[in-house]
Amino acid sequence: MDITDFYDTFFEEAEELLADMERHLLELDVEAPDAEQLNAIFRAAHSIKGGAGTFGFDVLQKTTHLFENLLDHTRKGELTLRRDIVDTFLETKDMLNDQLDAYRNGDEPDQAAFERICQTLQQLALEEIGQGLEGAPAPRETKPETAESGTASRSTAQDEAVPDTAGAAPAPVADAEGGALVVALLGVSDDDRQLLVEELEQLGEIRCQSGDQARYEVVLATTASADDIEAVMCFIAEPEQVEVKPASAEPSAPAEPTAAPEASAPSAAVESAPAPAEASAAPPASDRPKAAPRAKPASKGSAESTSIRVSVDKVDQIINLVGELIITQSMLDQTVSELGGVGNGSLLNGMSLLQRNARDLQEAVMSIRMIPMDFVFSRFPRVVRETSAKLGKEIELVTEGESTELDKSLTERIIDPLTHLVRNSLDHGIEPPEEREAQGKPRTGRLTLSARHQGGNILIEVIDDGAGLDRDRLLAKARESGLPVSDTMSDDEVWQLIFAPGFSTAKAVTDVSGRGVGMDVVKRNIQGMGGHVQIMSRRGEGTTIRIVLPLTLAILDGMLIKVGQEVFILPLSTVLESLQPAREDLYSMAGDDVVLKVRDEYLPVVAVHEALDVQGARTELTETIAVIVQGEGRRYALLVDDLVGQQQVVVKNLETNYRKVPGISAATILGDGSVALILDIAGLHRLDRTKREARRPSRAPANDDQLFRVEGDSQ
Template sequence: MDITDFYDTFFEEADELLADMERHLLELDVDAPDSEQLNAIFRAAHSIKGGAGTFGFEVLQKTTHLFENLLDHTRKGELTLRRDIVDTFLETKDMLNDQLSAYRNGETPDQEAFERICAILQQLALEEIGKGLGGEAAKGPPQAPATDKSSVDPIAPALTDAVEDASGCLVVALLGLSEENRQLLVEELGQLGEVKAQGGDEARYEVLLETTATPDDIEAVMCFIIEPDEVEVTPATSESATSAATSGTDPHSAEEPHAAAEAPTVSVPVTEAKAEAKPKPKAKAKGAESSSIRVSVEKVDQIINLVGELIITQSMLDQTVSELDGVGNGALLNGMSLLQRNARDLQEAVMSIRMIPMDFVFSRFPRVVRETSANLGKEIELITEGESTELDKSLTERIIDPLTHLVRNSLDHGIELPEVREAAGKPRTGKLTMSARHQGGNIIIEVIDDGAGLNRERLLGKARESGLAVSDAMSDDEVWQLIFAPGFSTAKEVTDVSGRGVGMDVVRRNIQGMGGHVQIMSRAGEGTTIRIVLPLTLAILDGMSIRVGEEVFILPLTAVLESLQPARENLYAMAGDDVVLKVRDEYLPVVAVHEALEVSGAHTELTNTIAVIVQGEGRRYALLVDDLIGQQQVVVKNLETNYRKVPGVSAATILGDGSVALILDIAGLHQLSRSRKQARHASRDPASASPLFFKEVDVQ
């Protein structure tokens, strides 16, 4: 058996454990930490350490070992939490993540970073745990001065004989350490109590320590600095400490039978010793099995693709059978109806495999909000809603970066500083809400802040400075969309968070690449809501079939708002060849699909067409088509993978009759239409003039 076959499973489980660890750390109340959360964090570190040891990931194992020891002391109440300690734990979690990524990529983890985090954890252990263990001893009555090193024979009996009273002392034996390391450790032991005597050689150097700490306590602290087999801790007696060190029993055990329990030899970390003392778990009941299995995404995608092909085949059969006589083919029609229902149920069941809760996404943002707000000097409370709302796994992974940009933008530009909020009559602590919910075949994700809101005049002024074509007549929705323009930023200065004018344009482009769009709502002094509308999955699409000439196209149903027959009095000519359609006091750009895609045989008289009102990139358009065929679910086929990128087209699908239909990209179609009009206008060829007829009225 090749152990590397199990690497991927370990990496995936470790990723989940680290994510859980971060979530619990961020939720911890440092003043009253929840014991269940502390135990969960400890178990996560312990599990990762065990796996790392199994696979020989030495750096990861050593780091988690140190971290695990600190967490063990924390959950026992021996280390008092503070915000800076939680920050150190979070930094350690990040380091574990980096080490895990290095091993996943077949690389060696950063040695310098490893040494740095180990030094931080060791120092924290010595300062916090050591202080706690040695504090009472330091407060006790004055002790006799320590015996001079040169007068002590390097064996335990001589150490105990060199002091008047060795009761309450421990003999700490350091094994196989250099003189330099020994002296450093003796200094650290001095923080845990009072060093009464010391002596020995490199093989075994013994220190007589008066302390209130137990052997387990001393061993636990020392394990942050040296290996467990390099230290032994035993209680000292004035009669013979050597016998206790060698036999693990008190020489007076005959007189005091219970004394043997007070003189154990400690040679393993306290956490491991306690683990061995626990009762063994009960064997799993016969026939009991795990309630879940781990399957690669590639296998799930393959099944989804096959189910998609099955749906296409079923649609072909259904279309053929629908043309048969229902009287003589009743059994066949009933069978096809049953096949259609089962195919749909199978499709939904398979698609649900890829669906994961939005908590997978939202759980990453408490850390972002915590660190960004601290960097900005703001007090911000994060609220998440709809964590159980499910979305396709491929989309959850792709939505994280756009959401991160939006969250950081809200923290920096949206929510005011505490003093400013207080002066405005608001609570000092701002609220950032992230929510998710289903709406029809879409998922709605919102980032809401209760900050100052967008400033219309400031946005218009900045747009003019940047050379963008704007006017005071623009609607609020159009002004808000300016923040997505490339290079656009209203930040007064460049910071680590924002101000470079990059990010928001990428946000919109990425969301559009997922078949979604962004909406912005803002009110001065009350805050801003940024809404992302996405399809639940990219594999299946609810579409509207339209006909242009002899061609059939698919419009994403999420983009379709309404359809109507344009009246001549509502059509207006603009500069060049542009035409707009007035719909309830709103003037929408007209896009003739047959012109944009060069389809022959289509209607050219506007009043004979159908205007489908659609939305893309935050704007509305009127698409002119010949006919509406109906709504249907289609299996999305990536056009770039199978052919190449086509302007105005986002993907393709196979219809029930076996023909290929293109799925239109609304924003891309508008850009393509404008490009063709500009090219035609530049050529100034009367023969190429637009065949559309419209009322010659200038709405400006």
């Protein structure tokens, strides 16, 4: 068996364990740490150490072994937590991530960094608990030298390991603190059994071991819990191959007693376990948790049996095939509709059933790619913690809607823009504690990350209760930068100025962020995902930045529109309403620009046939249909010939299959087999403006915002 086949599984599970470790570290209350959280952090480190040892990742194994020993002192109360100690733990976790990435890429981890983190952990142990961790890796390093002696070498390593971890005579400590456990290995191969026994040696003293491949029992005197034992097994044996039960502490050596308590009567073993603990009340309490985990292997096994790891490529392939099925179903549906209903009742019923089943199949397959926003939000407690400490601010992070689901491809792409927005809010949105107190605000600022569904979109908001945006300052900076602005601009338009390239109102450049610097990249990335950004701000009360994204980029609900003989698709999420423009609501402006008045709002008119050079379209404005759409936070009136209907379409990437086309975001295949282009609202408006400017070369480029207001004020 090639053990490298299991590398990917180890890397994925180790990443999940490290993510859980970071979450628990960030949630720890240093004044009163939760024992369960400390145990969870310890188990994560121990599990990674076990897997690293199995696959021969020595540096990762040694680092986690040191870290695990320090965590063990912490959960025993021998190391008192402080914020700086938690920071050191987080730094160690980052180092483990780097080492994991190195092994994933087939490289060796940075030796200097490894030595540096070892020195840091050693120094921390010396200062806080009065003893170093030098002895902890020793058993693992000496094992290869004594491996030739077989079983005898394991006994020697075991005898040396116990004093290092327990610091006293093995048997009394184990009996006083934790009693003994019987670990039964069922159907485990000889090689795996040897690895498991070696791991158990690190957790305590092996009293005796016996059995065969069908059932091999190890009696372990240990302070570890059954959960710790199970964590050791996870990378080598299946849950159903391991049984962990309390054992009687009275017998000491013979092999016969090992089988007796286990095979004869488990209840008797439970009753006899507390017997040697007369000097302390702790063993009965520790006995109860040990008895409870006996049911855990079954529950873990059942949980694992209901889930499966599948590569994203395979899921994408299934989604593509379902997309093709939807297209085929649309073609059949159109063909059947042309036959008429007379004499084709059974065929129509069958097509209706096929359509319903295809829709259910598509929704089920799409749900596979949907993952909760907690995948994104879980990264920000660390960002807020470190950034606020660097800025000297007190900031509380609140997350809402973590269970809201989004397509996996989008969650990965939204992380960077969201990180930039969060850092901007921390740096320039929320005021320093003294300034907040002077304004009558709490010293601790609040940053809220929220996510929720709205129609076919997901709304992600970054909300701070800071100073808010300063309209006058933004306008002054815009004029200084040469941007075309006016005092009559709406607040929404002023707020959008921060997305102008290179625009910043920061008084000083910091290494954290500068509001506006890089914000144009944020906006561009979000637009690349088919979304847009909205900003709401009140001076002195705070700012809300809202990101609107489609739930998925694979399939969308679209409105089919006709221009000349061409059919185009408008994403239904961008369509607000449609109407037939009246002559009195259309206004000509300087040049050949036209605006449409809709309920006291003047909207730029974009004639689709002019922007995309479509022949045979209606040119009389009052004979067209105006579809009111929204893109990049602005509204436009698109002039089309007809509205064909609404249809769910499979999105095909045009840039991958052809090239980037201005005003077009993607393409799809209709029921008749023809290709229809999906319109990009904001891109279509920019294309229309470019063509209008090209038709009047002698004029300087006009700003439609200024023209819009002049015309609007004069009416």
